[in-house]
Amino acid sequence: MDYKSLGLKCGLEIHQQLDTEKLFCDCPSILQEREPDILIKRKLHAVAGELGEVDPAAMQAALRGASYVYQFYNDSNCLVELDEEPPHEINYDVLDTAILLSALLRAKPVDEIHIMRKTVIDGSNTSGFQRTALISTNGELKLRTGDKIGIQTICVEEDAARIISAKPDEVVYNLDRLGVPLIEIATAPQITSPEMAREVALTLGLLLRSTGKVKRGIGTIRQDLNVSIAHGARVEIKGVQELNLIAKAVENEVIRQVALLSLRDDLRLRNAPYPEKKFYDISQIFTTSQSKIIKSAIEFGKLVYALKLPKFAGLLKKEVSPGRRFGTELADYAKSMGTSGIFHSDELPAYGVTFDEVMRVRAALSLTDKDAFILIVDLKEVSEKALNAVVDRINLAFEKLPGETRKANSDGTTSYIRPLPGGARMYPETDLMPIVVQSRKLSELKKKLPKPPWEQIKQIEKKYKLSNELATELYNENKVQLFEKLFDLTKIEPTIIANTLTNTWNSLNPEVELSAKHFLDLFNALKGGKFSKEAIPQVLEAWLNNLGKNLDAIISDLGLEKLSYADLEKIIDKIVSENTKLIQEKGESALQPLMGDIMKEVRGRTDGKLIMEILQKKLGYGK
Structure with missing residues (x-):
């Protein structure tokens, strides 16, 4: 599609959880899987804001008339989450992180931080509102393509409760996530293509990670999109979880708005x-x-x-x-x-x-x-x-496209949730005083500014002669320090260490983490010739299934003791003699299938590079 002629405008809001205690109390921000200690059941009602108006999104939720059940845990919730006690003083570690990010995005901090209440009565907040605070405005994000995107606002706010189940008349929420601190970054509507939207999200994600204060994993970062085309309407798409779905969600929303404008024309032609x-x-x-x-x-x-x-x-x-x-x-x-x-x-x-x-x-x-x-x-x-x-x-x-809030589906399409909220839903928090942002504090935080992520990735790439892909994976998965420590202590080829910590580890889809000591033992064993680099996935998988077992015993059980040069030659001679017809027919092209047969036979007990050298020499294709 020609997005320029369609008049595509897109803005992005990123909500990133911070790895701290909750925003307005000292409760830990951990997810609970056990049975709750207490269940609380409530109803919520729409009320008028300061100007006497009722927010349309709140009114729709009230009309539905559902009841809300909250799961409460004694070790990770308190009366603040139940809205039975006023909020405590705001978490200053969160404010420092938000101000640090503001400096990275060249945004101007406000002189005084005011906590605001934002009406939300879908049950996701026990109080009927979400607390949020504006930290800075008028920033700028520079993309790798050279494009610049305006940053309208940077805020901190409390995350909502986690939905467990939903029926038409009752919704169940878990209070473990309620109050977890979020940094919200809102861009200007200057994104002009689906791919640019993805690039903006990727770059902002890297900047957030560079603070060292963000949570990692599924559900810890959520992207909302605001999309419109000429003669269409602004539609807010909530909760795009996967980076690779961002471009698809924008594309599908453009398709949807074009189709609905076509439907309007059909209705007019029919004189319906x-x-x-x-x-x-x-x-x-x-x-x-x-x-x-x-x-x-x-x-x-x-x-x-x-x-x-x-x-x-x-x-x-x-x-x-x-x-x-x-x-x-x-x-x-x-x-x-x-x-x-x-x-x-x-x-x-x-x-x-x-x-x-x-x-x-x-x-x-x-x-x-x-x-x-x-x-x-x-x-x-x-x-x-x-x-x-x-x-x-x-x-x-018949007339126009409605402005809507829509839910992102897993296939890149969206579903209607509610009307767009209006200005009536915001009003000041009466239980907390404003916070003056001191210039001295700003100066101290600016001294702690990390290098931009792309510069850090380039530095890793150059220093260790890694591919950009591997260096980026190490950075994205927060494994740079572990990688550097393992290299300093073992001097194993950097690509092997980096690939093990990223691609190999992720392919195993582990449910537990290995310590730095585990990886150090693994690479020391590799360096000592106890197994070959090709066997790393086998060793890791077996160790994950038997963490109480000694690594030497794991290697022995797998039968991975390294082959001697003489034994390897015997295996290669045997396979070559069994494939004389293949060698005669394919010549040098027979190297790869022969290599595959040999690798199956040796099962990771020797280095693939050595096998190829011997094989080439045997067939007369070596240097």
Whole structure:
């Protein structure tokens, strides 16, 4: 797609957990897997902000009317997380890290830090709001491509509770993550392509790691995207977890907005009328239905409601992004009101609904072939809220794209969550005093500025003659210090150490960590000729399964004692003699298949380079 002509604008917000205690109490920021000590059940309500307005996102959450259950742990939660006690003094280690990052991004710190409350009543905060503080503004990020992206704000805020399960009427959260400090970096909407969005996220991630204060692992960093095109709308995509999905999410959102603008044009060409908020109880048509979904719902006292959509035939199945249709978009709006989904005429008969039942619905609603309908099967109160939300969304389709907050899906598509929040949701925290940022403190922190990550990677690459890929992997996985220590103590070839700590280690997908001592013993054994470098993966895997065992015993059990030169020659002679026909037919091209056969035979007991040297000499292809 020509993103420039489409008028793509994209901004990025990165939320990175810091490896400290929580933001407003001394509780440890650890995740819990055991059964909770206490369960607390609550409801939350939307209230007006300082200007007397109620935030639209908060209002929608309140209309849903769900209850929230919180899992509490005595050893990692306190009354602050339960909102039964005021917040304690802010974590100054977090503030120092945020100010340090501000200097790295050339952002200007504020003179006075004010803690603010941001209304959030989806249950993820027990208080009904999230505490956040602006640290600096007007920064700049320089990309490796030479492009510059403005940094609008750098904030610190408390992370939300971790969702465990969700039903239409009840959501369960774990309080272990609530209050974990986050640094939030928001860029200006100056990103002009999906690949640039990925590059911005990668560069900001490297800068965050350079502070040495961030948590690592899945879920510790989350990216939100703000995407729009000309004549479209700003859409906030929440929670893109994987770096490689960022470009895909931007691309798919552009596709979605283009498709929805095309749908608007189709509606205008058809001269379709706006649907009425008039819903029909047609439950009697389905009293003997064989559809398991409908039959089960009716048995529980639910009803079948229908909505008429004049001149809409075929539009509900219009694809708006890969694998998602306009009907799916409407289903997301219905689900946000607590129902499980919708049926629509463009996909029926299906799900056990018969052709006869479809025709009876059409007759009951007096529809023509050009018309469509939507069905919702639920309690009357839930169905009316869901159908009202669907009608509101359809009415917008005639005019414009709605600004929305959407959830990032694992395939790069998105799903509707709620409307974009408004300005009414922010108001001052009344339990904490403002914090004056002292110039002396700023000067002290600036002296601690680390080198930019790309400079550190280049330095590692040059000093140890590593590939850029290996040097980057060491840096990204926070293993530079371990790598340098192992090299200083063993003088093993740097590429072998780096590859073992990154690619080999990751391929094993270990559930436990080995200490620096384990790796030192491993490389000392390699240096002492107890096994060859090709056997490193085998040794590591066996050791991980038997951590209480001595390394020499592991090597012995695997049968990896290094072959003598004479024994290796015998093995090579044997395999060469068994493959004379292959050698005659392929000549020098036979080296690789022969090499593979020999490697299988020796099973990591000697060096691959030595095998190739002997083999080439035997076949007359050596230097």
